[in-house]
Amino acid sequence: xxxxxxxxxxxxxxxxxxxxxxxDRRRQGRNFLVALAFMSPALLLVGVLLLVPVVxxxxxxxxxxxxxxxxxxxxxxxxxxRMLSNPFFGEALFNTAIWVVxxxxxxxLIGLAMALLFRGVRFENTFKNIIFIPRILAPxxxxxxxxxxxxxxxxxxxxxxxxxxxxxxxxxxxxxxxVTPAIIATFVWQTVGLVMVLxxxxxxxxxxxxxxxAKIDGASKVQVFQHIVLPLLLPTLVMVTILSVLAGFxxxxxxxxxxxxxxxxxxxxxxxxxxxxxxQKGAWAYGSxxxxxxxxxxxxxxxxxxxxxxxxxxxxx
Amino acid sequence: xxxxxxxxxFDAIARRERRLQQSKWWTLAVAFLISLIWLIPFYYLAIxxxxxxxxxxxxxxxxxxxxxxxxxxxxxEAWTQxxxxxxxxxxxxxxxxxxxxxxxxxxxxxYGLTRLDFRRKNLWFxxxxxxxxxxxxxxxxxxxxxxxxxxxxxxxxGMILFYTAICIPFPTLVLKNFMNGLSxxxxxxxxxxxxxxxxxxxxxxxxxxxxxxxxxFLLQFTWxxxxxxxxxxxxxxxxxxxxxxxLQVFQGxxxxxxxxxxxxxxxxxxxxxxxxxxxxxxHFMEGMRVTSL
Numbered sequence: 001x002x003x004x005x006x007x008x009x010x011x012x013x014x015x016x017x018x019x020x021x022x023x024d025r026r027r028q029g030r031n032f033l034v035a036l037a038f039m040s041p042a043l044l045l046v047g048v049l050l051l052v053p054v055v056x057x058x059x060x061x062x063x064x065x066x067x068x069x070x071x072x073x074x075x076x077x078x079x080x081x082r083m084l085s086n087p088f089f090g091e092a093l094f095n096t097a098i099w100v101v102x103x104x105x106x107x108x109l110i111g112l113a114m115a116l117l118f119r120g121v122r123f124e125n126t127f128k129n130i131i132f133i134p135r136i137l138a139p140x141x142x143x144x145x146x147x148x149x150x151x152x153x154x155x156x157x158x159x160x161x162x163x164x165x166x167x168x169x170x171x172x173x174x175x176x177x178x179v180t181p182a183i184i185a186t187f188v189w190q191t192v193g194l195v196m197v198l199x200x201x202x203x204x205x206x207x208x209x210x211x212x213x214a215k216i217d218g219a220s221k222v223q224v225f226q227h228i229v230l231p232l233l234l235p236t237l238v239m240v241t242i243l244s245v246l247a248g249f250x251x252x253x254x255x256x257x258x259x260x261x262x263x264x265x266x267x268x269x270x271x272x273x274x275x276x277x278x279x280q281k282g283a284w285a286y287g288s289x290x291x292x293x294x295x296x297x298x299x300x301x302x303x304x305x306x307x308x309x310x311x312x313x314x315x316x317x
Numbered sequence: 318x319x320x321x322x323x324x325x326x327f328d329a330i331a332r333r334e335r336r337l338q339q340s341k342w343w344t345l346a347v348a349f350l351i352s353l354i355w356l357i358p359f360y361y362l363a364i365x366x367x368x369x370x371x372x373x374x375x376x377x378x379x380x381x382x383x384x385x386x387x388x389x390x391x392x393x394e395a396w397t398q399x400x401x402x403x404x405x406x407x408x409x410x411x412x413x414x415x416x417x418x419x420x421x422x423x424x425x426x427x428y429g430l431t432r433l434d435f436r437r438k439n440l441w442f443x444x445x446x447x448x449x450x451x452x453x454x455x456x457x458x459x460x461x462x463x464x465x466x467x468x469x470x471x472x473x474x475g476m477i478l479f480y481t482a483i484c485i486p487f488p489t490l491v492l493k494n495f496m497n498g499l500s501x502x503x504x505x506x507x508x509x510x511x512x513x514x515x516x517x518x519x520x521x522x523x524x525x526x527x528x529x530x531x532x533x534f535l536l537q538f539t540w541x542x543x544x545x546x547x548x549x550x551x552x553x554x555x556x557x558x559x560x561x562x563x564l565q566v567f568q569g570x571x572x573x574x575x576x577x578x579x580x581x582x583x584x585x586x587x588x589x590x591x592x593x594x595x596x597x598x599x600h601f602m603e604g605m606r607v608t609s610l
Contacts, residue, residue, distance in 0.1 A: 053459035158377060
C-alpha cells in the first residue's frame with residue numbers, strides 16, 4: 001500500500017502539467033477546426049443569405065435610395081420621419097395593430113374552448129382532424145377559396161340572403177370596414193386547429209391526482225378549471241399566444257391573395273405596405289425602413305416571450 | 318377501502334349520472350355543428366370543381382353539380398392557363414433539394430456542435446439560429462439586389478440557394494437537441510478504430526438521427542411548397558415560379574377564367590401537401606411535437 005502511494009506521488013511529479021494543458025488546448029483547437037468544417041455550409045449560407053441582408057437592410061433604411069438613384073446618399077432618420085406623416089403607413093399600422101390583438105384573442109379563446117369542448121367527447125379524433133385540416137393547405141390556396149366565399153355573389157352573401165329572406169349584397173373584400181375582419185376570420189379558420197391541438201397536448205400533460213382531489217373536495221367544474229387546470233396550462237397558453245401573434249403579425253399571403261381587389265390593399269398591414277413601397281413603387285430605402293420597423297416589433301414580441309416564459313417557469317417550479 | 322353502502326345517496330348519484338350524460342349529448346351536438354361549419358368551405362371547394370362555368374354562375378353555391386365530368390375540362394384548363402406544370406415541377410424541385418440539403422447541412426452543423434469539444438459552442442449555435450429571429454421582410458430588398466448583382470435573380474439555382482439557407486436554422490436546433498441525447502460510446506469506439514470524423518458522422522450519427530431528420534424535412538418541405546413571398550420576389554418568371562406563386566398570379570389575372578377554374582387550380586396546387594399529410598401523418602405529428610416543445 002505504502003509503496004503504491006509513493007509511486008503515485010512520484011508519477012504526479014513526473015507529469016508535466018503545462019504540457020498536458022498545452023496538449024489539451026491543441027486538441028481543443030483541432031476540434032474547433034473540425035467542428036468549423038462541419039458547421040461551415042450552414043454558417044456560410046445563413047450568414048450570406050440571411051444575416052448579411054439584415055444588416056444591409058438596416059443600413060439601407062438610412063439612405064435615400066430610390067429607383068434609378070444611387071445608394072450613397074445618407075439620409076439619417078428621414079425615412080422614419082416620412083412614415084409618421086404618411087397616411088397609408090398610419091392605416092397600415094392601425095390594421096397591423098388590429099391583427100396583433102385579434103391573433104392574441106381569437107385563436108386562443110376559440111382554440112381553448114374547442115379543446116375543452118372536444119376533450120373526451122365521442123369521435124374526439126374525427127372532430128379534431130376536421131378542425132385541423134385547413135392547416136394543411138397553403139395560405140395561398142386558403143386565400144383563393146375564401147376569396148370566392150366572400151365574393152359579392154359568393155357563398156356567404158347567398159347564404160345570408162337565404163337566412164334573412166332579403167338579398168344581401170355586402171362587398172366583404174371591397175369595403176374598408178369589413179376587409180380586415182373578413183381576412184382575420186379566414187386566418188382564424190385556418191390556424192385555430194393547431195392552437196387546439198397544442199392546448200389538448202397541454203391538457204393531457206396535466207396530472208390526474210389534483211383534479212380528482214379537488215372533485216372529491218366538492219369543487220365545481222368552474223373552480224377546478226380556474227384554480228387547477230388554468231395555472232397548469234399557462235405555459236402552453238403563453239407559448240401558443242406568442243406563436244399566434246408572430247404568425248398574425250407577419251401574415252402576407254392571405255392579404256396578398258384576398259386583398260387583390262381591395263383598392264387600399266397596400267395599407268392592409270405593414271408587410272403588404274413594405275412590399276408595395278419597395279417592389280411596386282421602387283422606394284427601396286423607405287421600404288427597408290418599414291422592414292426595420294417590422295423587425296423591431298418582432299424582436300419586442302420575442303423579448304416579451306422570453307420574459308413571460310421565465311416568469312411562468314418560475315411560477316410552475 | 319370499504320364504503321358504508323347505507324350512507325350513500327343513490328338518488329343523487331343517479332341524478333348526477335343523468336346530468337353528465339345529458340351534457341355529453343349537448344357537447345356532442347355542439348361539436349358536430351362546429352365541425353360542420355368548418356367543413357363548409359371544403360364542401361364548397363369540392364362541388365365547385367365539378368361545375369361548368371354556366372353551372373357555377375346559375376346554381377346556388379352549395380347545390381350539387383349536374384355531373385362529374387366537368388372536372389376534367391376544368392383541370393385541363395387550370396393546368397394549362399396557370400402554367401401549373403412548371404409550378405409543380407419547380408416547387409417539387411425546390412422542396413426536395415432545398416429541404417434535403419438544408420436538413421443535411423443542419424445535421425452536419427449539429428454534429429459539430431454536439432460531438433466535438435470546443436469553447437463558445439453556444440455562440441456559434443446562436444449565429445446559425447439567428448436566421449430565424451428576423452421577419453422575412455428584412456431579407457427581401459437586400460436579397461433582391463444581391464441576386465441581381467450576382468446574376469441569379471429568377472434562376473432555379475438562386476431559389477434553391479435561398480430555400481436551403483432559410484430552412485437550415487430550425488432543423489439545426491432540433492437535431493442539436495436530439496444529438497445531445499445520443500450516447501457517445503459508439504463514436505468513441507469508432508474513433509479508436511481510426512474512423513475519421515466524417516465517417517463517424519455519416520456511418521454512426523446519421524443513421525441514428527433518421528427520425529427527427531425526416532420530421533424536420535417534412536416540415537421544411539411543406540414550408541417551401543407553401544411559400545409565396547420569396548418566389549414572388551426572387552423568382553417571378555413563369556419558368557421559375559413556385560406553384561403557389563403560379564396560383565396567385567392566375568387568380569390575380571382571372572379575367573379570362575371563371576371561379577370554378579381558379580378553385581380547381583387551388584385544389585390541384587394543394588393536393589400534394591394533402592396527400593403527403595395523410596400518408597405521413599405520424600411524422601407530421603412528431604414534427605409538430607418537436608416544434609412546440
